[in-house]
Amino acid sequence: MEQEKYAHLEKELSPKPPILKNVIKAFLVGGLICLIGQFIALFYITFFDFTERTASNPTVATMIFLSMLLTGFGLYKKIAQFGGAGAAVPITGFGNAVVSSAIEHKSEGYVLGVGGNMFKLAxxxxxxxxxxxxxxxxxxxxxxxxxxxxx
Amino acid sequence: MKNGILTFNSMPSIHSAGVTAGPLEKKKSVFAQSFDKLYEDERCDLPTNEDGHKQLMYDAVMVALSKAKKDVEKIDFFLTGDLVNQMTPSNFTAQALGIPYLGMFSACATSVSSMITAALLAEAKQANWLIAGSSSQHNAVERQFRYPLEYGTQKAATAQWTVTAAGAVLIGQNKPGTPSISCATIGKVVDMGMTDPLNMGAAMAPAAMSTLSSHLNGHSKTVDDYDTIITGDLGSSGFKLLKALANEQGLPHTKNFRDAGEEFYGMDPSFFAGASGAGCSAAVFFSDVYQKLQKGEYQRVLLIATGALLSPLSYQQGDTIPCIAHAIEISINEVSMI
Amino acid sequence: MISIYITSFIVGGLICVIGQLLMDVAKLTPAHTLCSLVVAGSVLDGIGWYEPLIDFAGAGATIPITSFGNSLTHGALAEAEKHGLIGVVTGMFEVTSSGISAAIVFGLIGALLFTSKGNV
The missing domain is CATH 1.20.5 (Single alpha-helices involved in coiled-coils or other helix-helix interfaces)
Structure with missing residues (x-):
């Protein structure tokens, strides 16, 4: 059987990604993460000396901190399986990429493993x-x- | 041309089998009851994934030996493989066992390729006792082939879950009433141009079909000669494709077909299309199938283990996924021809 | 005041939807998707559209990875305005430093605290 014919059969029989469902889930999860970010920004504006503009720096750092906790406790991959791009696109997804690589390569030591592989995805x-x-x-x-x- | 067809006139027997598996398999696998040893810790309480991987294989060998009441010193050859770079878990197991060792690599088809090699050595009267098998450990394999374990990515329904399991069999000269190896077929590498490493079942199904048809033609057998024809780890989407290919190639009924990968986690959707990994076919063949042969539920079976011969490098360089399948026939009722 | 919470949710969600479509329809890998979005954020800042988006959506525009491209470009442009062409290189991390430094620090702390698990 030729490759094209098999590719056709494969397309026909394999489960397709539920695009509409995935898009809705990405919208909800991504929107929710940004909303949490907005509340954290509000916290920095209200209790510290930050303006709407400058609050984004500590907000980003806080989001990455939360992402580290969720990654370490094995929850971020579950959020990502549900939310897809909704979990990958926010800065927490960037944090997850860095933290998960760092944790994974701990067994090779802190210099060669963690240091050498931390940015392999990000x-x-x-x-x-x-x-x-x-x-x-x-x-x-x-x-x-x-x-x-x-x- | 032999076309990969092998016949074992002396019918080497599989005297015992040992299967070990991790904690997730203990909880989620439908075959957990048939496994010999299950761990509470995914690293077998050792520091690294690879150490745990080695322990799985080592313990599977020890279980198989203790069931047959054999000592390590009695074993002539040790033939195993896994999926980790340069197969260090198998190499280190061989070091711990101290048996003359040949590392075998056919990706997830290693369970059968190692049995075929062992049967050939037994047939040639070059060995009395051999250990064959293969293993995989989820964490060690995933971090090498895909992403860090904690990295969040949305897997498609065609993705498969690498099992944490190892299987080993003790092969020796024929003993009547024991599951015995009568013939086998070594497959050709088949590449149908599939590129998605999260849809390995689709890449491997044509290889399974190719080996199945050369086995049936080469040994003049039909599908009905077997109580079951069980593939290694096609998963639900690959298994569906194999059945479609079989129908197209004039094998109308596929009622007696099984797939170890699809069944392994009981079709639980959290494992997507099912199980995969070198330990998947080994664990199911050497527990469920072997025990059913012993009990007489099966008289004659055909095991077809399938392997995707890709690496992260070949995938990133844009290569398609070449695949292989090896078949081995195991039967119980035939008396030795010698 | 309330409206920023609605707009941040909707704009943030929509940027993620674009990412999901790049993955599911255009069949990009997650890495390719994120790189595309970062480049898009950088270009949008170059033509001056990203800052108005931040004013409109707040965290809905600063939390998605597009804002990383935006703030790199923004830092470079701010320095370039003061020091000319040299500023393009020297100003780049002026605004973005918090994301990268937080990722490095928490990456190492995460590695100290946690071990990866192969659970479902």
Whole structure:
């Protein structure tokens, strides 16, 4: 049997991802995580000397802390199985990627294992974030220099 | 051309079998009652996953030996494999046992490939007693092939769960009334262009079909000659594809087909399409199937273990998933031909 | 005041929906999905659309990973405004440092405290 014919059969018989259900779950879980973030921001604005703008820094750090706890107690993977991108896209998903790699490679020691593998999943996000920021900022700075756009 | 067809005239017997499994399997596997030793800790109370992995295999061997009342010194060869890089769990088990050792790798088809090799050595009268088997440990395999265990990712319904289990059998010269190996077929590597490592059943089903049809043709057998034809770890989605392929290739009834991976966790959806791993086929073949042969519930069975021959590297480099399947026929009633 | 909680939920949820569609429909791996979103956040900041989104949705825009691309670009642009082209490189982590430093610190603490488990 040729590959195309088998690919067709495979497509026909294999269970399909329930896209609508997954999208709804991603919306609810992602929205909920952001809402929790909003409440944490409110906490920093109310009780500490933060403005709406600057509160996002401690909020992000707090969310990553919560993500560490959920990851360590084995709950984050359950949230992610339910919520899909709703758990992966918020910053807590970034925290989960770092913390889970760190925990997993503890057996190889803190230098070679934890240190060497901590960013094995999250590293690509940092790379492409930094590089795209570099390119975008470079283009914009040049455009401003030539008077095409303003800051 | 032999086409991978092997016949064992001396019919080497499987004198005993030992199966060990982890705590999740103890709780969730429908076969837990048939396993010999179950652990409360997924690492067998050892520091690392790989240490636990080795202990699983070691204990499975010890159980098989104690059932046959044999000492380690009596064993001529030790043939096992697993899925961890360079097969350190099997290598370290061999070091602990001190038996002449050949590491076997056919991914999740190692349970059968090691039995075939052992049967060949017995047939050639080069050994009196051999141990064959394979093992897998969920944590050790997942962290190597997929993601860290605690990493959150949404798995599709076609994904499978690597079992924590090991199985070992003691193979020796024929003993009437004992499950014995009459023939086997070594499969070809089949690649149908599947690329999704979270849908291994679909990649492996064509390999199982290829080996099944060359076995039936090569040994002039039909599906009805067997009480059951049991595949290793296709999982529910791969097993469905195998049955569809069988129907298409002129094998209309597949009533006596079973799949160890699909049955392993009792179709519990938290395990997606079912179980996989080198320990899955070994655990089911060497417990449930072996015991049913001993009890006479089965007279003649065909075990087809399937393996996906991928690595994280080959997947990331964009290669498709080549797969293999090996078949071995085990029967109980035939008297030795010698 | 109440409305920011509604908008943060909806905007945050919708960004996750885009991620889910990239995974289920476009068949991207989680890593490819997240990288795409980070790049998108960076580009949106370049054309000046991300800051208004933060004003509108608060944590709904700062918690999704897109905000990581946004804040990297934002830091680079703020420095570039002051120091010219050199600022593009020196300013990049000015705003983002909390996410990465928190991830590093809590990653190590997590490794000290926890062991991974193969439960369902």
């Amino acid at each position: 590293g690509s996000v940092i790379l492409f974030g930094v590089f795209s920021a570099f390119v975008v900022a470079l283009i914009k700075t040049i455009l401003v220099k030539f008077g095409v756009v303003s800051w």
